[in-house]
Amino acid sequence: MATFDIMNPQISTVAKGLEGKVITVYGGNNLGKTKQATRMKKPLYFPFERGLNAIAGVPYFPINSWADFKKYNKALTKDPAKVKEKYNTIIIDEVDAFAKYATRYVANQYGVDRIKDGNEGFGLWKEYETEVWEEINKLIGVGFTVIFIAHAQPNKEGKIFPKGDKRVLAPVIDNSDIVVYLESNGVDENNQVIKSSAWLAETENAFARSRWDYIDTFIEEYTAENLEQAIITAIERQEEEEGFAAVSFEDFQESQQSEDLDYDSLMAQITEIGTQLHEDDRAEEVTEIVERNLGAGKKVGQATKKQVEVLTVILSELQELIEEDSE
Incomplete structure (x- = not known):
């Protein structure tokens, strides 16, 4: 068992690049959420809804049940160093459908038709929360860039948030380094679709956020390249302003380790x-x-x-x- 000295804690670090980052991208239909996500470095796509119908050449595994996802997730995270030679970006599309698959799995696991029927009518909400949290935690803990895609939905006051069950949204949003809201720009004079814009900070109309204080809060033309550059630039600005050097993801991950629980x-x-x-x-x-x-x-x-x-x-x-x- 590793020993520690309470008077000598580890010092937090910031990792360079997108490795290990968690990103949530949400917005209305046909704004480029899926297309741009699949343009990220070495993607692997998990279609909880049919988002690849108009996109060719993207590596994916079919999802027909939560058991499918658990099987793939286990394979991804069993030997991440080897798997990362082939994949860097894991895409979950989309969060609300992801939740529905998990709901069905937990209900079937306990032999009831609906989550709320389990535990003699008290519901299987805790079991469902735990099931989702464990799979998300497993996926985001090994160093992939993980992108969660979500639809948009206004609340009672009209403000726009990611759509989905709060028991799934909570671990997704809480673990996201950045939540990106996409906004339509309509069509040009030739009726060609103008690429959507992205908000990286909260506005009066929509929720968005970033862990980086120095990030540009608006991307005029949302693309995978522009999002990646915004994150890289934000980290570089933080290095300059705060006088530290960002580290590799491997060094960052090592700094997060505690005692070996063997x-x-x-x-x-x-x-x-x-x-x-x-x-x-x-x-x-x-x-x-x-x-x-x-x-x-x-x-x-x-x-x-x-x-x-x-x-x-x-x-x-x-x-x-x-x-x-x-x-």
């Missing part, structure tokens, strides 16, 4: 320290720590691999006993 290693360390404490006639204290964390009458040997976080707490408390002996 089950076998934790069990070995607990056994070693526990044995030492028993020899020092501190068996009662060991038992108290174990039962406080695992439950009355429980032993460390009964802990499962799903309880690795609990095992880290037990190990930390046992280490404190050892440190008391050495003082």
Whole structure:
């Protein structure tokens, strides 16, 4: 188990480029949401709705169920370093349909027709939230550029927001580094569609936002290239204004790591320290720590691999006993 010094925390960093960034793009129909997303670097498209009908040459896997997505997501995230040789950008199109697939899966999982019928009428909302959160967290945690595409919908006051179930929108929006709202520019004098514009900050009419203080808040002509350049420029401006150097995504990801939660290693360390404490006639204290964390009458040997976080707490408390002996 890794040790730490509370007086020497890690210092936050900012990663260069689009690697590891999460982007939500939303707006009305025919504004270029899907087309521009598929022009990002090395895309892989997940069509929860049929967005490729007029776009050729895009790598994708068909989605006919939530189980399909879980299967693909597991394959993507099992060995991300290898997979990223082929794909950089993962596109989820679109959020509301994504939620409907998850709803159906959870209802079927618990043998009911609708989410609200589960748990004897109390609903399966928590189970549904957890299911969605786990898959999103898995996907965004390994360094792909992830793009969520959503439709637009006005609220009661007329302000425009991404459309979708709040239990899915919350983890999508909360994890997005940027939420882009697309606005139509109509047609020109020859009745040709003018490319849409993009808002990267909230206006009176629509929700949008960015984590970068120095980003241009409006893109006149929305394209994949212009969006990427806006993000890169924002990071460069932040470097200049705040006097730091952005790091590679690999260095950024390394800085986010905490202790290694390896089950076998934790069990070995607990056994070693526990044995030492028993020899020092501190068996009662060991038992108290174990039962406080695992439950009355429980032993460390009964802990499962799903309880690795609990095992880290037990190990930390046992280490404190050892440190008391050495003082």
